[in-house]
Amino acid sequence: MGNKNKTISFRVNEEAFDALSEIAEERNISLSAVFRDYVDSLVTHDGKVRVVPEDSTRARDGDDDDFPPTVEVSKSFVREHERLELEAEHLREQLDEQKAYIDHLRSQTDGEDEIGDVVKLEELDDDDEPYQLG
Numbered sequence: 001m002g003n004k005n006k007t008i009s010f011r012v013n014e015e016a017f018d019a020l021s022e023i024a025e026e027r028n029i030s031l032s033a034v035f036r037d038y039v040d041s042l043v044t045h046d047g048k049v050r051v052v053p054e055d056s057t058r059a060r061d062g063d064d065d066d067f068p069p070t071v072e073v074s075k076s077f078v079r080e081h082e083r084l085e086l087e088a089e090h091l092r093e094q095l096d097e098q099k100a101y102i103d104h105l106r107s108q109t110d111g112e113d114e115i116g117d118v119v120k121l122e123e124l125d126d127d128d129e130p131y132q133l134g
Contacts (some may be wrong), residue, residue, distance in 0.1 A: 005089065008035075028075055030082070 012020070024031045041049050 028073070029078055033078070033082075 020034060021031060024034045027034070038049075
């Protein structure tokens with residue numbers, strides 16, 4: 001149906017973990033957001049992402065602008081965004097469960113075409129004799 005988030009896990013040494021934690025802290029985002037950003041840029045650029053020192057990009061461009069460009073976002077905004085993503089995922093799962101339940105109920109009612117004593121009102125009007133149950 002929709003896009004489901006998948007979990008990737010791997011191991012890094014303690015030194016790399018500490019460096020990544022510092023990057024996340026400097027950017028004021030979660031450690032998982034650092035990885036999501038990296039994965040998003042890999043996917044966007046078809047796996048052709050190269051890490052270059054900031055000094056070499058400034059010297060080449062000749063601009064005094066910061067590289068990479070940054071935007072300040074409050075931590076509460078990031079947390080609220082993550083909370084809403086989780087809530088949306090939960091609601092999608094509930095919707096899938098409800099659709100599955102509806103399909104289950106439909107499959108049950110499809111098999112019950114012959115119910116037994118069903119009296120249609122149109123048939124009662126056509127008969128001169130009274131209809132008796134039982």
